[in-house]
Amino acid sequence: MRAAFVIAGQEIRVGLRNRWIVATTLLLAALALSLTLLGSAPSGTLGADPLAIVVVSLSSLTIFLLPLIALLLSFDAVVGEQERGTLILLLAHPVARWQVVAGKFLGHAAILAIATVVGYGGALAALSLSGGGLEGDWPAFAAMLGSSVLLGAAFLALGTLASVVVRERATAAGIAVAVWLVFVLLYDMALLGILVADQGRIVGPGLLDALLLLNPADAYRLFNLTGSDSVSVYAGMSGPGESGPGTSGLTPPALLAALVAWAAVPLALATAIFARRQL
Amino acid sequence: MTPIASLNGVSKRYGALTAAENIDLELRGGETAALVGHNGAGKTTLIKLILGLVSPSSGRVDVLGCDPASSRGAALRERLGFLPENVAFHGAMTGRELLGFYARLKRRGGTEVDGLLRRVGLAEAAGRRVSTFSKGMRQRLGLAQALIGKPELLLLDEPTSGLDPASRADFYRTVDDLRAEGATVLISTHALAEIESHADRIAVLHRGRLVALGGMNELRLAAALPVRLRFTVTPCGTGRLLERLGASVEIFERSERRLEIGCPAAEKTKMLRRLGDLWQLIGDVEVKTPGLPEIYSRLVDREEAR
Numbered sequence: 140m141r142a143a144f145v146i147a148g149q150e151i152r153v154g155l156r157n158r159w160i161v162a163t164t165l166l167l168a169a170l171a172l173s174l175t176l177l178g179s180a181p182s183g184t185l186g187a188d189p190l191a192i193v194v195v196s197l198s199s200l201t202i203f204l205l206p207l208i209a210l211l212l213s214f215d216a217v218v219g220e221q222e223r224g225t226l227i228l229l230l231a232h233p234v235a236r237w238q239v240v241a242g243k244f245l246g247h248a249a250i251l252a253i254a255t256v257v258g259y260g261g262a263l264a265a266l267s268l269s270g271g272g273l274e275g276d277w278p279a280f281a282a283m284l285g286s287s288v289l290l291g292a293a294f295l296a297l298g299t300l301a302s303v304v305v306r307e308r309a310t311a312a313g314i315a316v317a318v319w320l321v322f323v324l325l326y327d328m329a330l331l332g333i334l335v336a337d338q339g340r341i342v343g344p345g346l347l348d349a350l351l352l353l354n355p356a357d358a359y360r361l362f363n364l365t366g367s368d369s370v371s372v373y374a375g376m377s378g379p380g381e382s383g384p385g386t387s388g389l390t391p392p393a394l395l396a397a398l399v400a401w402a403a404v405p406l407a408l409a410t411a412i413f414a415r416r417q418l
Numbered sequence: 419m420t421p422i423a424s425l426n427g428v429s430k431r432y433g434a435l436t437a438a439e440n441i442d443l444e445l446r447g448g449e450t451a452a453l454v455g456h457n458g459a460g461k462t463t464l465i466k467l468i469l470g471l472v473s474p475s476s477g478r479v480d481v482l483g484c485d486p487a488s489s490r491g492a493a494l495r496e497r498l499g500f501l502p503e504n505v506a507f508h509g510a511m512t513g514r515e516l517l518g519f520y521a522r523l524k525r526r527g528g529t530e531v532d533g534l535l536r537r538v539g540l541a542e543a544a545g546r547r548v549s550t551f552s553k554g555m556r557q558r559l560g561l562a563q564a565l566i567g568k569p570e571l572l573l574l575d576e577p578t579s580g581l582d583p584a585s586r587a588d589f590y591r592t593v594d595d596l597r598a599e600g601a602t603v604l605i606s607t608h609a610l611a612e613i614e615s616h617a618d619r620i621a622v623l624h625r626g627r628l629v630a631l632g633g634m635n636e637l638r639l640a641a642a643l644p645v646r647l648r649f650t651v652t653p654c655g656t657g658r659l660l661e662r663l664g665a666s667v668e669i670f671e672r673s674e675r676r677l678e679i680g681c682p683a684a685e686k687t688k689m690l691r692r693l694g695d696l697w698q699l700i701g702d703v704e705v706k707t708p709g710l711p712e713i714y715s716r717l718v719d720r721e722e723a724r
Binding site: 141142145146148149152153156157223224225227228229230231232233234235238417418 | 432466469471472473489491492493494495496498500502504505506507508510511515519520522523524525560563
């Protein structure tokens with residue numbers, strides 16, 4: 140495990156050196172600040188829970204942005220080293236193949252976590268310190284931060300998998316873009332289309348739940364928009380099963396478990412494929 | 419002497435391509451061995467097999483008592499050093515940072531890093547980004563990286579390609595130092611003339627097969643190349659010289675004042691003795707023993723003809 144941490148540390152050092160960490164942190168902080176400032180305008184201050192509104196708007200933004208950042212970070216992980224010619228040197232050192240994959244993933248996850256927690260957290264801390272009076276649902280905000288990192292981790296794992304299966308960097312980049320398009324944009328549209336066309340004949344609540352868990356972005360959205368009462372009021376959403384008589388199995392723990400699985404399964408696959416690779 | 423690494427009947431196939439075929443090779447402790455062969459002869463494949471980066475299609479690889487491609491390979495690689503062909507680094511990092519990273523992977527402290535940078539002559543440039551390094555500096559950083567942790571076995575893949583003569587000399591000095599320190603070194607190279615005087619044994623590879631293996635003398639015998647004798651003679655003396663030497667000698671050059679003949683290495687002195695009183699015709703004599711470049715092309719030609 141030690142070698143994995145050494146590799147993770149090196150990834151973070153590279154992230155600091157090529158300004159990735161600074162750039163993403165500033166981007167997320169700027170968006171969080173502007174959304175908080177703008178977001179409180181329409182609702183006013185009377186009776187509304189400003190933090191809940193922040194959670195709604197920030198999580199909607201995160202769904203688009205964090206997967207993209209995660210894929211950009213990770214698609215290069217293995218295939219980039221291979222193309223630069225540094226992979227063979229790395230593997231000639233006392234490291235196991237799984238440690239390379241795990242180390243890269245851990246390093247990228249740390250970069251994402253720093254950017255998210257410092258960016259979002261810093262922006263909100265600055266607002267509340269400057270007298271913005273952000274009273275409200277801090278646990279929901281904390282849950283959003285944590286689940287955002289988890290969403291990022293899921294897409295990091297997908298990007299790492301893409302990086303391991305192909306031989307060329309450009310192909311991995313193409314796959315990363317496709318993954319983003321499918322999971323973040325197309326999946327929901329297709330699902331909506333199916334639901335409208337199907338009119339509930341085949342796709343019942345159970346199947347719908349399963350289909351929602353099959354996309355990490357949906358699992359993240361449901362977790363944050365329906366996870367807390369104060370938030371779901373502003374999100375204008377209810378859990379997919381709530382209209383029926385308690386048929387949904389999509390509890391917050393189940394959604395979190397889905398996100399964890401979305402990180403763990405691609406990562407395990409990437410490790411297994413990379414371990415058998417002949418260089 | 420116990421072998422540091424051994425390959426027994428090792429073959430490696432990539433799909434239809436056979437990169438190594440039935441190779442038997444032992445590296446003895448403390449020796450400097452050279453792998454020579456054309457591009458694609460299987461030199462890098464052999465090094466990758468020893469490092470455990472690829473596993474053999476058949477046969478057995480054993481390095482320091484274990485199989486490098488097994489799960490124990492990672493621990494084994496702590497005792498190996500490797501300089502890849504066309505070594506590359508992450509350009510955004512400095513030389514010292516990169517060397518520190520590889521030292522941490524090998525569980526070595528940072529104190530060793532500065533010493534190694536000094537040893538390869540990069541102490542001044544260590545704080546600069548590697549992207550500003552010249553090819554020679556990068557190669558030297560690669561060598562420093564390979565030397566981390568005093569490896570028992572060093573694998574150097576085309577270490578001198580693209581280096582200027584001064585850097586090459588520096589490099590071979592380091593190799594000789596390492597040999598004096600007792601390290602086992604395996605160098606793959608195209609630079610046949612250079613490696614001759616630095617290697618104890620030479621393995622000649624051709625199309626994935628081990629064509630010959632041994633010291634320079636053994637290779638010379640195996641190649642059965644003639645030693646060339648080049649005489650400068652008084653005008654019109656060449657005919658009399660040839661008469662005396664016998665009809666069987668091979669003539670490479672004959673002019674009014676010059677005669678170059680070839681004879682088997684073992685008969686060199688006999689030939690010279692045979693000249694007897696004709697010595698007075700000879701102004702000068704040059705004995706040319708075949709070097710590794712000639713031996714190599716003879717061995718390869720013979721292998722091709724098979």
